[in-house]
Amino acid sequence: MAVRPRSVVLLSGGLDSTTALAEARAAGFELYALTIFYGQRHVVEAVAARRVAKAFGIVQHSEQVIDLRAYGGSALTSDLEVPKDRPLDQISHGIPVTYVPARNTVFLSLALAWAEVLGAFDIFVGLNCVDYSGYPDCRPEFLKAFETLANLATKAGVEGAGAFKVHAPLIHWTKEQIIQRGIELGVDYSLTHSCYDPSADGVSCGRCDSCSIRLAAFKSLGIEDPIPYMNE
Amino acid sequence: MAVRPRSVVLLSGGLDSTTALAEARAAGFELYALTIFYGQRHVVEAVAARRVAKAFGIVQHSEQVIDLRAYGGSALTSDLEVPKDRPLDQISHGIPVTYVPARNTVFLSLALAWAEVLGAFDIFVGLNCVDYSGYPDCRPEFLKAFETLANLATKAGVEGAGAFKVHAPLIHWTKEQIIQRGIELGVDYSLTHSCYDPSADGVSCGRCDSCSIRLAAFKSLGIEDPIPYMNE
Numbered sequence: 381m382a383v384r385p386r387s388v389v390l391l392s393g394g395l396d397s398t399t400a401l402a403e404a405r406a407a408g409f410e411l412y413a414l415t416i417f418y419g420q421r422h423v424v425e426a427v428a429a430r431r432v433a434k435a436f437g438i439v440q441h442s443e444q445v446i447d448l449r450a451y452g453g454s455a456l457t458s459d460l461e462v463p464k465d466r467p468l469d470q471i472s473h474g475i476p477v478t479y480v481p482a483r484n485t486v487f488l489s490l491a492l493a494w495a496e497v498l499g500a501f502d503i504f505v506g507l508n509c510v511d512y513s514g515y516p517d518c519r520p521e522f523l524k525a526f527e528t529l530a531n532l533a534t535k536a537g538v539e540g541a542g543a544f545k546v547h548a549p550l551i552h553w554t555k556e557q558i559i560q561r562g563i564e565l566g567v568d569y570s571l572t573h574s575c576y577d578p579s580a581d582g583v584s585c586g587r588c589d590s591c592s593i594r595l596a597a598f599k600s601l602g603i604e605d606p607i608p609y610m611n612e
Numbered sequence: 613m614a615v616r617p618r619s620v621v622l623l624s625g626g627l628d629s630t631t632a633l634a635e636a637r638a639a640g641f642e643l644y645a646l647t648i649f650y651g652q653r654h655v656v657e658a659v660a661a662r663r664v665a666k667a668f669g670i671v672q673h674s675e676q677v678i679d680l681r682a683y684g685g686s687a688l689t690s691d692l693e694v695p696k697d698r699p700l701d702q703i704s705h706g707i708p709v710t711y712v713p714a715r716n717t718v719f720l721s722l723a724l725a726w727a728e729v730l731g732a733f734d735i736f737v738g739l740n741c742v743d744y745s746g747y748p749d750c751r752p753e754f755l756k757a758f759e760t761l762a763n764l765a766t767k768a769g770v771e772g773a774g775a776f777k778v779h780a781p782l783i784h785w786t787k788e789q790i791i792q793r794g795i796e797l798g799v800d801y802s803l804t805h806s807c808y809d810p811s812a813d814g815v816s817c818g819r820c821d822s823c824s825i826r827l828a829a830f831k832s833l834g835i836e837d838p839i840p841y842m843n844e
Contacts, residue, residue, distance in 0.1 A: 442682060446722070450674060451729040482725035485765045489721040490678070493714035497683040516770040525761040532757050533717045538748040 386410045386500035387547075388491045391441075393428030395572045395594060396506030396550055399558050401436055402565040403549045404504040411438040412498060414491050418448040418480065424582035428573035435571055444490055448480060462577040464587040468596055484517035488526050488546065496534045501542040508550045508558065523548055555597035563603075570606035584609050616642045618671075618732035619779075620723045623647050625660030627804045627826060628738030628782055631790050633668055634797040635781040636736040643670040644730060646723050650680040650712065656814035660805035667803055676722055680712055694809040696819040700828055716749035720758050720778065728766045733774040740782045740790065755780055787829035795835075802838035816841050 387409035391397045404411055413436075415429040426443070433441040484507065491503045509518050516522065523546045530544035531537035537544065550558050562569065574594045575584035584591050586609035598605040619641035623629045636643055645668075647661040658675070665673040716739065723735045741750050748754065755778045762776035763769035769776065782790050794801065806826045807816035816823050818841035830837040 444679060444682075446678065447676060448725055450676075451726045480725075481728040481767070482721060482762075482765055485761065486718070486721040486725055489714060489718040493680055493712075493718055494683045496713040516767055517765040519764070522761070522764045525757070525764050529717065529754070529757040529761050530714075532751070532754045533714055533749040535713070535748055 384408055384410045385502065386412060386439075386495075386498050387502040387504055388412045388414055388495045388498065388500055389438075389504040390487050390491055390506070391415050391429050391432060392506070393425045393430075393432055393572060394506065394574050394590075395555075395562070395569060396508050396558060397429075398432050398506070398567055398569070398572045399550060399562040399565070400504045400506035400547075401432065401438075402562055402567045404502075404547070405436060406565055407547075409502060409504075411436060412494065412500065413438045413441045414487075414494060415441065415443045416487055416490060417443065417445045418483065418486075424575075424578050425573050427582065428571060431571045435568060442494060446486065448483065448486070451481065462588050464577075464585070466589060466592065468592060482517065484515075484522070485526070488530075492530050492534065492544065495544070496536055499536075499541075501536070501544050502547060503544065504547045504549070506550055507548045508553060508555075510552065510554050518551075520548075520551060523551075555593050556601055559597055559601060559603070568606075573607070579610060586610055616640055617734065618642045618644060618727075618730050619734040619736055620644045620646055620727045620730065620732055621670075621736040622719050622723055622738070623661050623664060623673075624738070625657045625662075625664055625804060626738065626806050626822075627787075627794070627801060628740050628790060629661075630664050630738070630799055630801070630804045631782060631794040631797070632736045632738035632779075633664065633670075634794055634799045636734075636779070637668060638797055639779075641734060641736075643668060644726065644732065645670045645673045646719075646726060647673065647675045648719050648722060649675065649677045650715065650718075656807075656810050657805050659814065660803060663803045667800060674726060678718065680715065680718070683713060694820050696809075696817070698821060698824065700824060714749065716747075716754070717758070720762075724762050724766065724776065727776070728768055731768075731773075733768070733776050734779060735776065736779045736781070738782055739780045740785060740787075742784065742786050750783075752780075752783060755783075787825050788833050791829055791833060791835070800838075805839070811842060818842055 387404045389401045389404050391413040413433045417426055507518050527544055527546055574590045576588040576590050577585045619636045621633045621636050623633055623645040645665045649658055739750050759776055759778050806822045808820040808822050809817045
């Protein structure tokens with residue numbers, strides 16, 4: 381039997397990264413999932429990541445903790461208020477307060493460190509630029525620049541054993557397209573978590589930007605979102 | 613009084629990063645030092661970083677812990693043996709076992725995250741390519757690629773508030789030149805630590821590649837290395 385190539389998948393436990401994991405599986409890769417806790421208020425997302433990792437039968441799940449909270453600058457890592465009840469057409473403009481400084485650069489760097497040790501050249505991320513066009517590190521040119529860096533930064537790159545590739549299969553898809561593709565690939569979205577501001581026991585608020593986008597997408601597909609929300 | 617621009621300096625507590633800190637100070641920057649523990653066996657280096665930070669009167673010292681040890685692949689993060697008593701001309705060839713996968717990429721990413729929050733555009737690193745030509749992420753083209761990435765990855769880069777610059781003033785210097793310059797800038801090298809394999813109480817071995825290079829440089833300058841070594 382041929383050995384399957386390895387891939388490192390950045391897995392937050394959210395809808396997008398879980399779909400990216402399904403894409404990596406469908407592409408025939410052996411799955412190594414990396415979840416990074418960055419001092420976010422919602423560790424419930426990490427619980428979701430473990431649930432998803434288990435359901436996908438991944439080879440290894442690595443968890444790293446980084447204190448980006450110490451640096452502040454984001455509603456996801458500090459006491460800034462998470463915006464609620466914004467109409468969808470207001471969500472996509474500008475850089476939101478939930479932007480975490482250099483987050484994707486830090487995440488991809490850690491994925492690269494692990495990939496190099498594993499002998500993997502493929503990194504999968506659930507980045508998507510349609511609903512979050514305001515995030516600077518969520519653009520194809522950012523990913524290209526990271527690939528260039530990765531091939532200069534590593535032993536494997538220097539020795540020419542292979543070329544690192546960052547796969548962001550969802551990058552140009554709408555949330556509806558992501559969910560449709562995930563369902564085709566057998567993703568169970570009841571395992572995932574998207575809310576920026578859940579209750580202490582992990583129930584989604586249904587009102588933050590992330591919940592609004594998710595709920596609208598399921599609604600427009602005529603599918604019920606399988607996770608519970610507050611006040612339901 | 614004019615406000616001094618801020619800089620983030622990656623500070624390991626070693627001879628090179630301490631000299632880079634002195635360069636940032638001499639260039640008129642306000643100093644924010646970032647020390648990253650990466651599961652290395654010698655936390656004694658981190659103690660040195662605190663000593664150095666205190667001596668330089670930096671504005672803030674941030675410490676981050678990352679478990680690169682979990683990924684293995686290096687004598688600095690696993691149980692691989694640190695080479696000893698190698699002649700200097702053998703040290704510079706190939707990628708050494710002390711290479712830590714993607715370390716500098718991870719370190720610079722964290723520095724970038726903090727810099728963005730601080731409104732700093734200048735990152736100082738003590739990278740040097742003369743004695744460690746075998747490290748892939750220790751080359752000028754790697755640093756250029758990181759600057760490109762940084763300006764694509766951040767709010768500041770996208771909004772054009774400034775351009776990130778990675779300063780690696782020592783990159784082409786010999787260890788002798790680094791020490792000479794540091795002494796000119798008033799660095800007290802008795803505060804620094806370089807050994808890859810110190811005793812439990814932090815005394816340098818005098819025999820690993822890092823000690824060998826350091827000792828040879830002080831000797832060739834006719835200056836006594838002010839730190840203690842085993843068997844002295």
